[in-house]
Amino acid sequence: MTVTTTSPVFVTARYGGPEHQELAERPVPEPRPGEVLIEVRAAGVNPADVKRREGAFGNSAPMPMPMGLEASGVVVALGEGVTALAVGEEVLGAPARGQGAFASHTVLRAAEAVRKPQEISFVDAATLPVAGTTAYDLTHQVEIEAGQSLLVLGAGGGVGRMVLQIAAVHGFAAVGVASAAKRELIEETGAAFVAAGPGAAEAVRDLLPDGADLLVDLVGGEPLRALAPLVKDPAHLVSAADAATATELGGAGRERSEGVLEKIVGVVEAGLVDPHVLETYPLARAAEAIARVEQGHLGGKIVIVP
């Protein structure tokens, strides 16, 4: 029998641009108490991977820094004290501190990992710990009711599409603002489409003359400032992209809620939300997968399959 002792892992050697990224080899990590080692089956790629590599979330991690913030896979070893999960179980979650999902193996905190239902593929499951949970929180952080209006800025991206699908489940009257190429993606979810850019605010006002009951932002900056006056109550503005501007405008950044990963897994298992994976890449082409996300203008998710 061959025992795997080293594991390929995609890292950045320092904070900055993609030129510091590389595929490295390291010993297979040992799960510490409360952790599980998984064989990674799929890992979602997010704009946050780029922001973290550039140092936007802090610049004091030990280097090289493993990349990748969400994974699905099979448990292959248990750390001390783990009783809730067993070897061989299929799970998904966010890698523990110091670990990365773009690897053949990674380590998850057992208490934060969730069992993967058979109905969800490893590839779809790998998009839920970051993008899926964000979409869930953004649609529940401020409560609105069926028939009330939801305006989504950046509606055609990985998170935005899931936001619109959740909106459809709740019966919100949704309006998605996105680039012209995303019209079909938006309308497929049952939402009304408004083209991004100059004139977007006027077009939204034509559709929602009394304003929006909730504004979900996935873009931030000036596009957010242009739409913010359209929300009836400034406290009903939540942003995953620009918490500082949202707070300045009277709203808030996304707050992670308790048990949110289980909740979005349940919604996807029920077939109510489809993460819409556009492309998968092998680990050897992780740099290309990250570049696809970094270029922007995506209408769904990119996933690495080691």
Ligand SMILES: NC(=O)c1ccc[n+]([C@@H]2O[C@H](COP(=O)([O-])OP(=O)(O)OC[C@H]3O[C@@H](n4cnc5c(N)ncnc54)[C@H](OP(=O)(O)O)[C@@H]3O)[C@@H](O)[C@H]2O)c1
């Ligand atoms: N706080 C958290 O926990 C958390 C979690 C997940 C994501 N996020 C953040 O949320 C944002 C969205 O994430 P994502 O995964 O959905 O990214 P994504 O898949 O790259 O989608 C971003 C979308 O924004 C659109 N966009 C860019 N500029 C726009 C504008 N001016 N008007 C309308 N649409 C515009 C892009 O489409 P076009 O340019 O083609 O129109 C693209 O579809 C990112 O900033 C990400 O870092 C935060």
